[in-house]
Amino acid sequence: MDKIIIQFLNGLTFGGLLFLISSGFTLLFGVMQVVNMAHGMFYIVGAYIGLTVQKQTGNWFLAIIVGSITVGIIAFLVEKLIRFVKSDLTQALLTLGIAVAIRDLCLIIWGGLPQIMKEPSFTQFPIKIFGFTYPGYRLFVLVLSIFIGVLMWFLLKSTQYGRIIRAGTDNRKMVSALGINIDRTYTTVFVIAGLLTGLSGAVGGTYIGFGPGTDFTILTYALVVVIMGGLGSIPGAALGAVIVGLVDSFGRTYVPQLTNFLMMGSLVIVLLFRPTGLLGRKE
């Protein structure tokens, strides 16, 4: 029983991290219909930059901020590059090319060994829940992801800018005709998605180790989360993240060799009953 509760908490906190990871992905898809194949690359660059900054300065917060901003800048450049092609498929494939090139660049710069960032000092104490001790950093990730999720939800639903973004999703030409610079809005969304993913990279790089290959793993997690939750839906991503987190956590404990099979199975079951994902819009 103890084990089950611990695994449940692990799944929940990992789900929190997964939500942080996939929120940028689902935001981009929901708003711009862009499938960002470079998503895993964004994550791993955030983690590597964070690690380097932390090694130099020892400051975790600075590492998070620098990692996030670096990825924001990369996202800005990627957005400028994919303007060259028109269709959503070619855009997706172009980001894939960028991802493949930069993952190799990361391998040249940071080498092939798995790395992990040090936890910040304020979370380095175990917290007691239901009589168990549980690492504080994981709970911090859960709280952070809930905070960011609520913030995104609020920004999209209740601010003028959020309304513009949502309107642009439905009818780009009309919003443009109303005198709003939709291109600049899209660039902003891309940069926000980059900042979020860079943040998740640095936060996640402290949570789980990373190395060459992590980028594709992260892309897979993000894909499974958003397909399960419903493409482009932020609450859907939250729900999908929790499910994938729990499946992953219990799978790795009880059937470590077949975790991916379980993941595939749960994806199939969800899509059997809800073809567009749990909270997805009709296509």
Add this chain to the structure above:
Amino acid sequence: MTIKQTPKILSIIFLLIFAFTIPLWLGSYWTQTVTMGMVIGITAMSFILLTGYCGVVSFAQMSFYAMAAYVFALTIKDYHWPTYISIPLAILGAVILSAIFGAIAIRSKGIYFLMMTLALSQLFSGLMLDWQSVTHGYSGFTGVARPSIFGFSLMKTNPRYYTTLVALIICYLILLRIVSSPFGLSLQGMQDNTRRMKALGFNTDLRRFVAILISGFFAGIGGILGIFSSASVSPATGDLSANVMILMAALIGGIWRLEGGILGGIIVIFLINFTKQFTIRYWLIIGVIFILIMIFLPNGLLGLNFSKISSKIKSGFNKNRQRT
């Protein structure tokens, strides 16, 4: 035979002579490179069957390839079954995997199909990595014994080259027959206008599903020839980089024609092996070339417009279709 057809037939004969004499004037290293290129070419043709004729981009072709290679390696190396059982079993494995993936992904179209197959193929690759008791984990199978065909041992480079070449030609002819059959035409019809085909009484989902099975079958053949060629299979065989390679082959050659896959496959493997001689980090260069091709040569070498695919999927009633 009319006079008009003569140059075409002559060029085909010339191309065949050229293909059959390659081992005579290329060294064994480059013969091996061309062999691998043709293997990738077969898999790229299975990709083009789905992309160019069905209008969906599949990121799972290398999973089918890897599945066939894994089944072959497992039955040969761990169970010591004879070759004539393990080859059909391997292809069956690839077809079954394509049936599973197809059943899940069939309802999604366009970019959704791409995401779905990508997620599934990555999960499959992860399964091959984690399921150590069967797949031997990270290193996979190495040194898988190659069989003899008609008395020629496939341990040697040249018999392997000719086996692959003959298989390539047969696969190409069968695929050509398939895409020009009524079934193939109905696939192209669905790509243009699914709703109208449905109204005409075609079971569109079933036909698309069958197309996925066929592509799985040919990717499986590619997998078997691939394991003859490289004698090893690992989770990296079916991962995203490998799928990018297939995609790049199809894009370079031209996405609308089967020949594009063959041409692209050989070019991509040449490019990789050529770059490998100078640097171990060849994906950086390949990736940059890939980006440049996407931007400046979206038509592929055999020349048609790739971006038409998604516009075709989107526009429901596109009547003016151009195909050479």
